[in-house]
Structures are given as structure tokens and as C-alpha cells.
Amino acid sequence: MSIALETIGLDKQFGGLHVTRNLSLKVAAGARHALIGPNGAGKTTVINLLTGVLKADGGTILLEGADITNLPVHVRVLRGLSRTFQINQLYADLTPLETVGLAVSERLGNGGDWWRRLGSRANVNDEIAENLARFHLLDVMNEPTATLPYGKQRLLEIAVAIATKPRVLLLDEPAAGVPTSERQDILAAVAGLPRDVTVLLIEHDMDLVFSFADRISVLVNGALLVEGTPDEVAHDPQVKAVYLGEGLDA
Amino acid sequence: MSNDHGVGEISLRRARWSAPETAFWLIAVASIFLFSDRYLILTEMAWLGLFALSLDLILGYAGIVSLGHAAFFGVGAYAAGLLAVHGIVKEPVLALLVAGLAATVLGFVTSFLVIRGSELSQLMVTLGIALLLRELANKFSNITGGFDGLQGIVIDPILGLFSFDIFGKVGFIYCLAVLFVLFLLARVIVNSPFGLSLRAIRNNPLRAAAIGIPVNRRLIAIYTLSAFYAGIAGALFTQTTALASLDVFSFERSADLLLVVVIGGAGYLYGGLIGAVVFRILQDVFSSWTPQFWQFWIGLVLVLIVLLGRERMHRGVLWLPRLVMRRFTDARRGSAASGKAAP
Numbered sequence: 001m002s003i004a005l006e007t008i009g010l011d012k013q014f015g016g017l018h019v020t021r022n023l024s025l026k027v028a029a030g031a032r033h034a035l036i037g038p039n040g041a042g043k044t045t046v047i048n049l050l051t052g053v054l055k056a057d058g059g060t061i062l063l064e065g066a067d068i069t070n071l072p073v074h075v076r077v078l079r080g081l082s083r084t085f086q087i088n089q090l091y092a093d094l095t096p097l098e099t100v101g102l103a104v105s106e107r108l109g110n111g112g113d114w115w116r117r118l119g120s121r122a123n124v125n126d127e128i129a130e131n132l133a134r135f136h137l138l139d140v141m142n143e144p145t146a147t148l149p150y151g152k153q154r155l156l157e158i159a160v161a162i163a164t165k166p167r168v169l170l171l172d173e174p175a176a177g178v179p180t181s182e183r184q185d186i187l188a189a190v191a192g193l194p195r196d197v198t199v200l201l202i203e204h205d206m207d208l209v210f211s212f213a214d215r216i217s218v219l220v221n222g223a224l225l226v227e228g229t230p231d232e233v234a235h236d237p238q239v240k241a242v243y244l245g246e247g248l249d250a
Numbered sequence: 251m252s253n254d255h256g257v258g259e260i261s262l263r264r265a266r267w268s269a270p271e272t273a274f275w276l277i278a279v280a281s282i283f284l285f286s287d288r289y290l291i292l293t294e295m296a297w298l299g300l301f302a303l304s305l306d307l308i309l310g311y312a313g314i315v316s317l318g319h320a321a322f323f324g325v326g327a328y329a330a331g332l333l334a335v336h337g338i339v340k341e342p343v344l345a346l347l348v349a350g351l352a353a354t355v356l357g358f359v360t361s362f363l364v365i366r367g368s369e370l371s372q373l374m375v376t377l378g379i380a381l382l383l384r385e386l387a388n389k390f391s392n393i394t395g396g397f398d399g400l401q402g403i404v405i406d407p408i409l410g411l412f413s414f415d416i417f418g419k420v421g422f423i424y425c426l427a428v429l430f431v432l433f434l435l436a437r438v439i440v441n442s443p444f445g446l447s448l449r450a451i452r453n454n455p456l457r458a459a460a461i462g463i464p465v466n467r468r469l470i471a472i473y474t475l476s477a478f479y480a481g482i483a484g485a486l487f488t489q490t491t492a493l494a495s496l497d498v499f500s501f502e503r504s505a506d507l508l509l510v511v512v513i514g515g516a517g518y519l520y521g522g523l524i525g526a527v528v529f530r531i532l533q534d535v536f537s538s539w540t541p542q543f544w545q546f547w548i549g550l551v552l553v554l555i556v557l558l559g560r561e562r563m564h565r566g567v568l569w570l571p572r573l574v575m576r577r578f579t580d581a582r583r584g585s586a587a588s589g590k591a592a593p
Contacts, residue, residue, distance in 0.1 A: 053456065073459035082460070089457045091450055097257060102450055105443040106462035112471075114444035119261025125254035133255065142260050164462055 357477020
């Protein structure tokens with residue numbers, strides 16, 4: 001089985017605080033992999049290291065076998081590693097059409113066009129329309145994002161990430177804060193992600209994790225504690241101990 | 251035709267000319283005939299408007315703040331002056347382009363210092379660069395004329411056809427034409443994917459990078475373009491006044507420019523132009539009223555704008571024109587509807 005995303009001995013410190021410790025993680029191509037861990041385990045730092053927002057102090061990150069450890073954020077995206085954001089970081093005054101349009105334009109290499117208007121390239125328009133249709137956003141595509149219901153905003157979050165045509169998608173708590181009435185739409189969108197996209201899900205919600213993931217890694221204090229199938233992880237005594245709050249520092 | 255669910259149509263609609271925009275430029279052209287005794291102040295409004303447009307491009311669209319935009323204005327002004335004095339490029343339009351390019355080079359080089367860092371460091375770096383240039387111009391007085399400014403600037407006829415007259419009519423039409431052309435270019439740019447990506451960067455640079463936008467490259471590009479615009483504005487200033495002295499680099503010029511953009515509002519292209527008109531009128535009114543204290547009143551207006559909120563003030567000022575516009579469009583819609591119903 002080929003490996004889509006791999007970290008080898010990833011390390012990060014903030015001053016005296018060791019937030020990522022010698023983390024080696026393998027995400028198989030096409031996998032539905034979940035990264036879980038208690039609060040403060042360093043999940044967000046891992047995302048920031050993978051996407052290039054933070055520079056690792058040590059270790060290597062491989063995307064489909066190619067070293068991306070020192071690439072800037074936007075190049076990693078164009079290489080096929082995208083993410084969604086946990087809390088809404090969408091463009092409040094841009095419309096879904098414009099937001100998705102930005103991502104599609106950059107991916108197709110038209111993002112630097114300054115002499116023609118957005119909307120003047122048929123291939124870009126078609127891809128925007130296809131994306132918005134898939135995520136049920138066509139009816140609100142011309143409304144400012146800030147005015148959309150929260151559930152729609154979460155869908156747009158996933159839509160933008162998919163618009164970059166990722167090979168590997170990092171989903172950062174996709175359902176966090178979504179009201180129960182809109183939750184089903186999000187779960188359906190997550191379940192309906194294309195199978196050829198490898199997904200690494202970072203999540204607190206155990207129902208979502210166990211219904212979605214075929215592989216789970218448990219992160220504690222910045223280090224990998226356990227990795228295995230959902231069944232193995234669910235019955236692992238160490239994991240139980242962590243989630244019951246007994247601590248593992250000793 | 252492709253079935254894009256109206257995506258293309260909706261995107262293109264945003265960039266269409268609106269009636270108020272057309273009205274704005276018709277009034278600008280009409281001012282050539284309406285205010286034939288006020289060409290000097292109109293000319294100032296035109297190049298100040300262009301200068302403000304230049305700041306709006308980086309401030310309103312990309313979120314880069316500057317307290318030293320006079321650096322580019324000054325380079326453009328001195329370049330135009332030197333080209334004329336030494337007879338290197340005699341034809342004004344060509345000289346204008348060369349002066350603009352000189353500022354562009356400076357903009358490109360300094361962009362690397364400016365785009366990194368917080369707003370505070372942007373303010374300090376831009377301010378520092380302008381002060382530095384002012385001192386350099388002072389130091390190399392054999393080239394720049396130092397405190398006395400460049401002497402003996404004579405501007406040739408535009409395109410070899412139109413000489414600058416003493417009433418300033420040709421100068422004003424020239425400035426207005428240049429402003430209009432560069433405005434059109436700016437309008438194309440802000441409605442492009444490139445322009446949209448700037449708005450995304452201003453909103454949230456981290457997010458912009460996360461959808462594949464090369465943030466630094468875009469910021470360098472717009473900062474460089476903005477320097478070109480400011481350089482052209484400076485060159486227009488020199489060509490229409492035959493002056494280039496140290497104050498083209500002055501801190502007051504950069505600070506006033508920020509006022510102009512704040513008065514007019516940033517991020518919709520017209521803010522700088524409207525701000526330039528309002529600022530010059532206020533300056534004129536206040537200085538004829540109290541020659542010594544006009545800056546006090548300008549300051550007061552600024553404080554009021556910030557406290558009251560520009561939105562609310564615009565609503566007040568635009569109440570009448572909006573009412574007229576609404577009547578106009580209602581009437582048109584009414585006649586269109588009845589025309590459709592008739593057959």
C-alpha cells in the first residue's frame with residue numbers, strides 16, 4: 001500500500017515547551033485516518049507543521065514520497081495538501097462564489113490574471129459551479145459569507161479545500177459548533193468526500209471519529225501513544241486511561 | 251455554452267459600470283467647462299486623486315499601511331524635473347512614463363522590506379524610507395538643487411502639440427486624462443482574480459496561503475504597482491507646476507494622503523478621488539477663512555469622520571444624489587415594464 005502522507009521524527013519546541021515529540025506518522029493513500037487526543041495533546045501544532053504555518057525543529061514531512069518539509073504554505077497546497085479550519089476563518093465579505101473562485105483560479109494557474117475579470121474563463125466557471133453544486137451552495141453563492149447559516153459556512157469550508165483538488169485533506173474538527181439540525185449535512189459531506197482523496201481527520205467528537213475512520217492515531221503530550229484500527233484503539237487500556245483523565249506522564 | 255449555473259454571469263456582473271460611476275466621470279469632464287477659473291485647484295485635485303488612488307490600492311485592497319508614500323511621489327517628481335531640466339526626455343507623456351518607472355523600481359526594491367511584519371513595522375519602514383530619500387535629496391544638492399529645489403524646469407508641449415497655458419487648462423485636461431487611464435487600469439485589476447486575491451490576503455493572509463495564493467508575490471506586485479501610480483502623480487505635479495523641491499518627500503505629504511483616503515474611504519477605488527476633492531475644498535475654504543488655523547479645522551473634520559463613522563456621513567452627503575438616482579431608475583424600470591406589457 002502506498003503512503004500518501006508521512007512524517008519522520010517530527011519535532012517542535014516553543015521555548016521550553018516540547019509540543020511535538022519525535023512524531024512518526026504514516027497515512028496510507030485513500031485512507032480515512034483520524035488523529036485524536038485530549039486537549040493540549042498538540043493536534044493543532046501537528047496541522048500547522050504539516051501545512052507549513054510552523055517550521056519544524058527537526059524531522060521530515062513527505063507528501064506522496066516527496067519531501068515538502070521546507071516548502072511554503074501555498075506551494076504545499078498546489079502540490080495537493082489542503083486543510084480546513086477549525087473555527088471559521090472564511091472571508092466574511094466575500095461570497096461563496098468568490099471564495100471558491102479564488103481557490104479554483106489559483107489551482108488552474110489563473111490566480112495571477114490581472115487583465116481579465118473573474119468569470120471570463122469558462123473552465124474556471126464550470127469548476128466553480130461543479131464545486132458549489134456538490135456542496136449545496138449554489139442557492140447562496142452570491143450572498144456574503146458572513147450572512148450564511150453556520151452549517152452552510154462549514155460546508156463552504158470543506159468546499160474551498162476540495163476546490164484546491166487535494167491529494168491529502170486535513171479536516172480540522174469539521175463538525176465543531178454546528179447545530180444539531182445542520183449536523184447531518186456536514187456528516188454527509190464528510191462521508192461523501194471523493195475516495196481518491198486521502199483524509200486525515202483531527203477531531204474531538206468520538207462518534208464522528210468512530211463512524212468515519214478506518215485508522216486512528218492517538219496523540220498525547222505531542223507524542224504518538226497508540227495507532228491502530230478503531231476496534232484496537234477503542235479497547236486499548238492506555239487510551240482508556242487517557243480519556244478517563246488518569247494521565248500517563250508517570 | 252457551458253452550463254455553469256450562472257457563475258460566469260454573476261461574476262461578470264460585479265464588474266459592470268454603474269450609473270453613479272458614469273455620472274462621476276461625466277462631472278469630472280464637465281468641470282473643464284464649468285469651473286474654467288479654477289483650473290489650478292482642479293489640477294491639484296487630479297494629481298492628488300491619483301496619488302490617493304495609489305495608496306488605496308495597497309491600503310484598501312491589500313491591507314498594507316504606509317506613512318511614507320511620498321517617497322514614490324518624490325522620486326516621480328524629481329525624475330520628471332531632472333528629465334526636463336537636462337533635456338533627456340523632452341516629451342511630457344514619455345517623461346511621465348520614465349518617471350513612473352523610476353518610482354516603480356524603488357517600489358519593487360523596498361517592497362521586500364515593507365510586506366513582512368505587522369502594521370506598525372510597515373508604518374515605521376515606509377516612514378523611514380521617505381525620510382531617508384528626503385535627506386539624500388538634501389545631501390546631493392548639486393543634482394536636486396537642495397533646499398531651493400530644481401531650477402529652470404521647462405515642460406515641452408504634450409505630444410509636441412499642446413503647450414501648457416498660463417490658466418492651466420491644458421495641464422488640467424492632461425492630468426484628468428492620465429488619471430482616467432490609470433483609473434481604468436486599476437479598475438480592471440481590482441476586478442480580476444489577482445485583485446480578488448488581494449482582498450483575500452487583506453482579510454486573512456494565513457487563509458489565503460491555505461488556498462494556494464502566493465501571498466508575498468502578490469503583495470510585492472501590488473506595492474510595486476502602487477509605487478508606479480504614486481510616481482506618475484509626482485511627475486504630474488512637477489510637470490504642471492514646474493516645481494520639484496524637498497517637500498515632495500515630506501512627512502506631511504504622506505500624512506495628508508492618509509487623510510485623503512480616510513475622508514473618501516478605502517477599498518472601492520473612488521475613495522481616493524472623492525477624498526482628494528473634499529480635502530482640497532476643505533483646505534481652500536478653511537485657509538481663506540482662517541489662514542493660520544486651517545489645519546485645526548482639517549484636524550477637527552478628521553476626528554469627526556472617525557468618530558461619526560464614514561458610513562453615516564456618506565449617507566448624509568449622498569442622500570440627495572441617491573434620491574435622484576432612485577427616481578431615475580424607478581422611472582426607467584417603469585417605462586421598461588409598460589413597454590413590455592404593451593405588445
